[in-house]
Amino acid sequence: MANLPLYDAHAHLADPRLAPILPQLFAECVVRGVRRILANAARRDEWDAVASLSARHDIVYAALGMHPFFLADWDDHSADELRQAIAAPPPGAKIIAVGEIGLDFLSHRDSTAKQLAALAQQLLIARDFDLPVCLHNRKAWPEFFALLKDLRITTLRGYCHHFGASRDIARQALDHGLHLSFCGPVADPNSRRARAAALYAPLDRILSETDCPDLPAPQYHGQLSQPWQVHAVVQAIADIKKATPEVVAATIAQNWQELFTQP
Numbered sequence: 001m002a003n004l005p006l007y008d009a010h011a012h013l014a015d016p017r018l019a020p021i022l023p024q025l026f027a028e029c030v031v032r033g034v035r036r037i038l039a040n041a042a043r044r045d046e047w048d049a050v051a052s053l054s055a056r057h058d059i060v061y062a063a064l065g066m067h068p069f070f071l072a073d074w075d076d077h078s079a080d081e082l083r084q085a086i087a088a089p090p091p092g093a094k095i096i097a098v099g100e101i102g103l104d105f106l107s108h109r110d111s112t113a114k115q116l117a118a119l120a121q122q123l124l125i126a127r128d129f130d131l132p133v134c135l136h137n138r139k140a141w142p143e144f145f146a147l148l149k150d151l152r153i154t155t156l157r158g159y160c161h162h163f164g165a166s167r168d169i170a171r172q173a174l175d176h177g178l179h180l181s182f183c184g185p186v187a188d189p190n191s192r193r194a195r196a197a198a199l200y201a202p203l204d205r206i207l208s209e210t211d212c213p214d215l216p217a218p219q220y221h222g223q224l225s226q227p228w229q230v231h232a233v234v235q236a237i238a239d240i241k242k243a244t245p246e247v248v249a250a251t252i253a254q255n256w257q258e259l260f261t262q263p
């Protein structure tokens with residue numbers, strides 16, 4: 001697997017848990033054939049970190065946004081600040097998406113109205129800058145599609161991270177133009193929904209990710225996950241689709257090129 005071109009569409013490289021191992025992590029990624037990592041910001045205070053990582057490392061690209069778990073940071077100025085951060089990045093930074101954004105009504109139901117408002121603003125920012133979005137939606141798919149309708153967004157460029165919803169939701173997401181992205185758990189035979197979605201989605205609408213440092217593939221349980229471990233996701237998708245890892249890796253590479261605007 002070492003020579004497969006690997007693409008991690010969703011990584012939290014600014015997570016403090018990774019800070020002590022970042023130099024080794026990047027060295028290992030190069031050895032293992034990682035071509036691209038999309039570093040997602042979850043909080044306001046990660047925007048600078050992911051932008052400057054993308055300026056310092058050829059393989060790192062950045063997504064700026066605010067995750068539904070961290071909307072305590074989201075106030076009347078946040079949308080303008082996000083526009084400013086995207087419009088005037090640090091020298092050499094490669095900001096190619098808005099993320100991680102979305103709705104999570106499983107564990108954060110109390111902030112429903114704020115989540116909807118923050119997501120609406122961030123979707124409009126993505127539209128205005130013509131950037132794809134990195135979506136985190138959990139137990140909120142009907143509300144998500146209703147919000148798109150309210151905003152008159154019929155097609156949306158981007159991906160649904162850690163996809164594990166039903167086939168009907170997969171169909172609706174694909175119909176809206178979204179890609180489905182899978183991480184470590186898809187390699188676990190018990191992840192029935194994620195595996196069913198990976199089987200259902202056309203290969204040319206699939207991305208691979210790690211969500212590092214979380215959600216390791218089964219063979220890395222007990223460790224912080226790292227972007228190079230995305231090989232396990234490629235292998236799992238190959239097994240599910242009865243394709244070769246080479247074909248899956250090459251198609252994911254092509255999907256990445258088509259989805260993200262490359263400088």
Ligand SMILES: [Zn+2]
Binds near residue numbers: 100
């Ligand atoms: Zn994430």
